[in-house]
Amino acid sequence: MAGLAALGAALLATGVAWAVSPAAPDPQAATNAAAADQTVVDAGRGLFTANCAACHGPAGQGGSGGPSLVGAGAASADFYLRTGRMPLSAPGQRVVRQPAHFDDAEIQALVAYVASLGSGPAIPQVSSGGELHQGWQLFQANCAACHNATGAGNAIGGGYVAVGLGNADPTTIGEATIIGPGAMPAFAFDDQSLADIAAYIRFLQDAPTPGGAPIGQVGPVAEGFIGVAIGLPLLILVSLLAARRGKPEEQNP
Ligand code: HEC
Ligand code: HEC
Incomplete structure (x- = not known):
């Protein structure tokens, strides 16, 4: 609690707007370009046949081991692949966050292929101009119940875990709010609110104790x-x- 109070004080005192490095690559532009490139889609189809079709069906229409990906969109494919949640190694296996199984080019190809299956949400472009105090309020109201006020994550019942947000970059945050993975609901934030939330999560990540007030790290x-x-x-x-x-x-x- 003392940590939280300190956090609030720090927020009020500084009113910082988080600034991202301007040199950061633009994943959306890259993905749009990739989607337009048929050879990339073809490469993605090859990877899909080898790694995904057993569960999601030969053309991504769904199968006994996994849901249809028609209309899942680039946002969902990019989220599940970059956070290592896909591919599962066996049907029924728990979906967990882990290091990505593919390199960036392979992920781009797979994303382009899944996006080509049917129209779905694009990879969001999360602006770096988020306002911290606003982000704090939005996070408390919409995310803290599951992810903990400090973003440290929490068991939310039914065997589900709202993962800690320590590794979530702005794009991943945007994707998660759009698609609502697993037990998480989908949200419809406007661009500014999304930027605000991303700025606040980034602030939590940079805080000296990422768990906020960990009470002896337990x-x-x-x-x-x-x-x-x-x-x-x-x-x-x-x-x-x-x-x-x-x-x-x-x-x-
Ligand atoms: C062993 C089976 C299996 C394999 C292999 C697999 N998946 Fe999945 N996939 C699933 C299951 C089951 C779900 C549903 C998970 C859930 O409900 O949280 C899923 C969900 C997804 C979703 C989210 C769908 C949505 O509606 O948003 C995407 C995207 C996805 N998989 C992509 C892939 C890609 C790309 C590959 C190959 C690299 C792959 N998966 C390999 C079983 C599999
Ligand atoms: C009802 C509980 C719940 C709420 C409310 C919720 N989440 Fe989640 N969130 C989850 C669960 C559960 C997962 C893990 C899903 C999975 O792995 O399949 C998750 C995953 C995520 C991830 C992926 C993190 C990573 O590194 O892989 C992000 C980012 C995220 N949530 C952000 C948010 C934000 C931002 C909000 C508020 C706008 C929010 N969540 C609200 C339950 C919730």
């Missing part, structure tokens, strides 16, 4: 428990005191 679940363990007795104490204070007044109106 993690978010224990943190929540400590909140209950300390907060609940405190609440009971306060209500007892309040009740005692009320009594004499009732007796002597």
Whole structure:
């Protein structure tokens, strides 16, 4: 909690707008160009046949091992491939974030192929002009319940884990909000709100303790428990005191 207060204070004091390096490559332009290039689509089809068709069907129409990718769009393919969530090694395997299985050129080809299957969301271009305070409010309202106020991640029940956001770059953040992977809902933020949220997540990533107030580094679940363990007795104490204070007044109106 002290960490959170410090964070809030830092936010108010600085009002920083996060600035990304202007030399950063533009993944959307690259992907659009790739989509237009038939040879890239063909290369993607080859990779797809070898690595994906067993589950998603020979033409991506879906199969017993995986859903149809028609209309999944470049955003979804890019998200699942760059975060290493795809390919699964066996049907029914849990989808987890891990290092990418393909290099950038292969991912571009696979993304172009999946995008060619049917119109779907494009890879979003997340501006670096996000406003930190606004991003903080949007994050608290829409993301913190699952990803933790500090972005450290959390178990959200039903066996699902809202992963920590320490490795999420702005494009990945944009893609996740558009497609809503796994148990995460999809959001429809305007460009500015998305930039604000990305700026705030970047701020969390750069904070000295990425977990915010980790309480001895034991993690978010224990943190929540400590909140209950300390907060609940405190609440009971306060209500007892309040009740005692009320009594004499009732007796002597
Ligand atoms: C062993 C089976 C398997 C293989 C191989 C596999 N997938 Fe998947 N894929 C799945 C399953 C199951 C899901 C649904 C996961 C979920 O619900 O979270 C999925 C989901 C996806 C999605 C999200 C679909 C959506 O609606 O947004 C994309 C994109 C995707 N896979 C792409 C690929 C690509 C590209 C490859 C090859 C490099 C691949 N997958 C290989 C089983 C597989
Ligand atoms: C209902 C819970 C829930 C909410 C609310 C939610 N998420 Fe998620 N989020 C998840 C889950 C679960 C995953 C992991 C999905 C998977 O691996 O299949 C995830 C994954 C992500 C990822 C991928 C991270 C990575 O590095 O692979 C990003 C980025 C993300 N969420 C951002 C957000 C943002 C931004 C918001 C608020 C606008 C948000 N999430 C709201 C549950 C949630």
